[in-house]
Amino acid sequence: MNHFFKLLNFEINRFIKIYASLLAIVIIIQTIGVAVVSNSFVNRANEMMMENRWTQEEFIKSNGKMSFSEFMNSFWFAGPIAIAATALIFYIFLIWYREWYGKNTFIYRLLMLPASRYSIYFAKALAIFLMVLGLVGVQILVLPLENELFKVIVPNALREVLAVKDLIYTNAITMVLIPSTFTQFLLHYSAGLMAVFTLFTAILMERSYRFKGIIFGVLYCAAVLALFSAPLFIAAMLDMGNMLYPMEFLMVEIVLGFIASVCSILIGHQLLTKKVSV
């Protein structure tokens, strides 16, 4: 356990510079985005009112008010999140491959540590997971601040009043990242963790069996996907659409997800202990 925390800390520290830059990208681009989107609306409103000699009322009648969701639906909001997400997904691979490739083969040291190989495996998985959560945390933190900035730029009369919570519930990205209930949050991120474990196993298959391992890895990912979506497919194939009640369906999915995760972890550990080659 002790070794696990040390390794987790080590993994975080190794990525911290890039991670901090990712967070900075999110904060900076989004802040600029709020300013740009809000200002362009205010400018457009002023121009149109000048040109058409409109009152504010008339402008609102033809154009409507601006809401913060306009920013949240723009590239300014989604772009940096996509960049950070891509980087973290990429890091799922890099966190393993960097140990083998490059000038220094750190995997030697890692595998020779007097620590359980589970610690190595989980430290990597949890490092990624923690960084994803940290990113979500930062987004939760800056969203209300960005909303305040929006309120400063757009005059009261020209904006819709919506709480951050209400905005989050209707945005396609935040609905996934920060679902409205904690239960759902747990489900989303458990599924995410399952995906990380699955990819880890696929990566370790490649590391163990090289070219053949790529095929195993792809097949393994397909198998997990098939297992996870089996309730849907089986229901569709046997034409018994709603044979399971929603709660039962959810339970089945949770059990399957749990099985898939445990399999991934056990196979991953087995590969890391017995099969992986330096």
Place this chain on the structure above:
Amino acid sequence: MIEVKNLTKKFGRRRVLENVSFTAEKGQITCLIGINGVGKTTTLKAIMGLTPYKSGTILIDNEPISKQVYEKITFIPDAAIMPPSMTIGEALVFMQDFYSNWNNERALELLKFFNLKEEFRIAELSKGNTAKVNLLMGLAIDVDYILMDEPFSGIDIFSREQIANVFTSHLIEDRGVIITTHEINDIEHLIDKVILLDNGSVLKEFYTEEMRSQEGKSVIDVMREVYRA
């Protein structure tokens, strides 16, 4: 004692090791000799559990490799293994963090012995210094066995001398050492035991002093005989 019994490993269809068996005692320096690509490094990796093998048994003091055994044995590869962004100082902190049997005094002594500085960055080390850092990392852990992969290859003459000095010093104490080399000249008098490997098989296993007193042959004499045959 490290016991390797009938170690066989395939790489694809090619046999890398075939029925390799030998022992290496604590307190002795055992040398795996053979030209490049005969499976010396692979054997060390197999002992360390760093590469899977098809069959055979490897026991370290009668135990298979495990997380506990990693407190007893260490491996010094011939390339840098710490993250390049680290300084030597950070690497030492890392090691101290993870190894309960890390001997920091000895680490600092070695640092001085090798003329290394804590501020040096791993990425910027010369080949010789990299080998020294590796050696330092391995020797500063209080382990019973040390495996060294080609500690002398590609290193300048002065570094070579410094490293050779380590073998005769108290830094080795009475640990068991296995080193691999393809060049025996410099270390002929440093080693206790020779394992001659060729094509993934052990051709001959002997003690150097016994060979000299009984047959009056140097290691190179034996190598000539064996490889010519």
Place this chain on the structure above:
Amino acid sequence: MNKYWKISIIIALTIMTIGAFYTHSAYSSTQLPQFHIKEERGNSELIKNVAISAFYMVDSHGEGVSIEQNKTTYDSEKSFFEQFNRDYARTDSTIKQLQKKYRNFMRGKLNISSFYEDKQLLAFADIDNNTGNGSRSFIFNISVLNKKTGNSTSFKYEIPSPEKYNHIYVEDVQYFGKELKVLTRSYQQNIGGQDVSKYIFDIPNEKLLSKEEVFAGSKTLLEYSLIPNIDPIQPSKYAVFSISEPVYEPEETEAPEPPKPKEKELVVYDLEQNKKLDTIFPKEIQKINTDAIQPYVDGSTAYFAEEADQKVKLTAFNLETGKIDNEITLPIDLKGKYNEMRVVVKDGKFYLLVKNHDMQTANVKIMIADIKTESIVFEGRLAADKNMRQSLRSLELYDIQIK
């Protein structure tokens, strides 16, 4: 501890922000309007069981909302399990209740028109339409649950000559004696006309007794629409059809015009006796636009509502005697250009929900009338805690539910 400060910050940040988000804090407060029903006249007890379901839409923000007398619940405020159940299958409350009571029997059965329930039994008949992959078949799935014993029987029946039909679905299920009667509507494969047929199944023997065409419309291309029962699963002897020629709307019509009244005929079919009744509907009922406000059948009474001259008039027509039993007129004041209206008849009461709005005005009125006594027993309005006009305008009404 010093070397752990980075990870400590990340963990602390994560727990604090995510924790704050999901617990009570500034995050969980909503800016969405809270609605309540403001009583203007009558007995406020009556409104306690009423829930209005609607969709609240502002800018790109939209979510479902349920409004009760003093309580507004947005979908995002519901627990995950409520949300999940709702998202998975938008099942109506009757089915949800049946699911609670007969969990196993109800498995996979969702179509409300396919159910029949009385004191003894719960019956279900549905048709599987298999028209993909070159093969073509239409198969009845019939299940009957004996509520007393808990035993259920189920069997299948394949409709012959599947090549004739494009698709077939169940309109209503009734049960008389030991016979299960299923009204189906089938669409012809090539001509596009519709048939309304009645299948009679012998439940104890698990077989088809007869098939009869109630309306064969393959040549005339008429539309037969069944006026729904107030409670679609309760026993009901009569099926009332509204027969009309389809109106083809000209393409490129902008702005939704109110649907025009169609020439139509109302026919009552007695499912127990297997024959059409010769009930004649008075002219004033025949000409009511049933597309504007949904009519309902309840036992031997049919309810028709009609809006005209700032009033909504409800007529209760007796299908057996062919006479109008009750008539009640509710005044509505429509100032704005646009109207939405929802009506429900339940337990002898008529519930009317009217939304009226345009740029200047918006209001949502709710009225309850007692049909027997022909009197208004409740009148009220929907009120919002902020931005009243805009909040009401942003509300799209779905329906009224009476618990």
Place this chain on the structure above:
Amino acid sequence: MDLSFNNRDPVYLQVVRYFKEQIAIGDLTAGQEISSRRELAGLLKINPNTAQKAYKEMEEQGLITTERNFPSRITTDEKILNAVREELILEAVSSFIASVRPIKVPLDELIKMVSEKYSQPGE
């Protein structure tokens, strides 16, 4: 200490011989403390086990004595020390004779040449 070993004779015997030479020429004197095995291994760049074996051999021959927890010393036994000197001289003489005998030089002539050469300094 400069010493090169040949690779065909046991290193420990070469070490013993080296010590005998040092004794014979008086670089090591009776009762003198000598370096530890580890130091010797370092000095000569040989395996510590070999150094150990050499010490053991010297102990057996009585050249050095070791008391518990003390460094080894050159023996103070004059008989042994003299014997070492004699042994080395004899060995050298024997090998000289062995190489000169095939030339069949008369002994007188040989002795004369030896005494002439031996007294010439710096050769």
